[in-house]
Amino acid sequence: MAYEESVFRQEFEQKLKEVFDWAKANSPVNFSPDFAQNLDEYNNKLSDLVAHKGDPFKSVPEPEEGGPQYVSVSPAPWP
Secondary structure, three states, rough: OOOHHHHHHHHHHHHHHHHHHHHHOOOOOOOOOOHHHHHHHHHHHHHHHHHHOOOOOOOOOHHHHHHOOOOOOOOOOOO
């Protein structure tokens, strides 16, 4: 069964909203003050990717083009 794009997008956004709402409601009090804001930002980015907004493979500009001089690729430690 193949989904149509609009049906997939609606279902994806609904399930994502359910997971994010659950995470916000059940996160520990002292977990992170920015947790809810970060989830909202991730929600917007994922929704844009599903809606084909922006280029997920867009490269970072070189430093002489205004890009960062250093990009850390090391994962952040677990809190």
